[in-house]
Amino acid sequence: MTPDLSGTHNPNQNHLLAALLDAEFDRLAPQLELITMPLGEVLYESGGKQRHVYFPTTAIVSLHYVLENGGSSEIAGVGNEGMLGISLFMGGNSTPSRAVVQTGGHGYRLGSALLMDEFKRTGPVLRLLLRYTQALITQMAQTAACNRHHSLSQQLCRWLLFTLDRLPGNELTITHDLIASTLGVRREGVSEAASHLQTQGFIRYRRGHITVVDRAGLEGRVCECYGVVKKELARLLCDVRQR
Incomplete structure (x- = not known):
């Protein structure tokens, strides 16, 4: 049609x-x-x-x-x-x-x-x-x-920013398990990295949802890979x- x-x-x-x-x-x-x-x-x-x-x-x-x-x-x-x-x-x-x-x-x-x-x-x-x-x-x-070369925290920032670029808002519906599968790392590593980003005020996390509250903060922390792509x-x- x-x-x-x-x-x-x-x-x-x-x-x-x-x-x-x-x-x-x-x-x-x-x-x-x-x-x-x-x-x-x-x-x-x-x-x-x-x-x-x-x-x-x-x-x-x-x-x-x-x-x-x-x-x-x-x-x-x-x-x-x-x-x-x-x-x-x-x-x-x-x-x-x-x-x-x-x-x-x-x-x-x-x-x-x-x-x-x-x-x-x-x-x-x-x-x-x-x-x-x-x-x-x-x-x-x-x-x-x-x-291969960047920290899990930087990888998570890169992934969050690319995901935000494809969405109209600042909230993602996703679990730590799915992020871990996507990045090919252990869930515990994702939870620790996300906790640090939340402590710094960049994101807010509740079960199954991540809200980016300070995009500029993520952009200041992410590796050069985000900008290159x-x-x-x-x-x-x-x-x-x-x-």
Whole structure:
């Protein structure tokens, strides 16, 4: 069905869809399907066939690499700035990561074949998606470096700020267990780091909810990884038009 551009849910809430030229958007819009993306839903598994690509609007999806022993950690996050399914047009058709909804909300999905048809036109969609892919690769590389070289407190600040960038408010509905799984660390470490941030007045935590009360404080404490990824995304997409 054709999306209702005047309603509560709008494809233009996703920055990539909003950046499309009118001709490309008009071809894809009738095929975009509004979907609910509940917390914990797995959009695709490692090695699985990807029948759709996803454009989150109010949801946030975490890309996890899962080890043989069942452990996992986030290698990237995708919210309203991007899309899931880049392996389709990069020639791989599948990915070793798992995509799981970290923050419940909504988004749009599009059949993989439809996106590939548009990609093969070698026009504005191709250029836009390749630049987004470069930004996503930067996020993955910076996440790996951050997890290796920076403290858990800095990693938590980075993760909180990236999550806030994709949400309209300053409150996150999430547990310490889920944050620990995302960062690939022990729950006790997350609880200790969060307690320190709360003592310093940066956040307020109650069971299942984190409220950021001093964003500037988090930005002053976070490592350079947050700024590197944010600047790269802005640089690569700075000249695209927002509808």
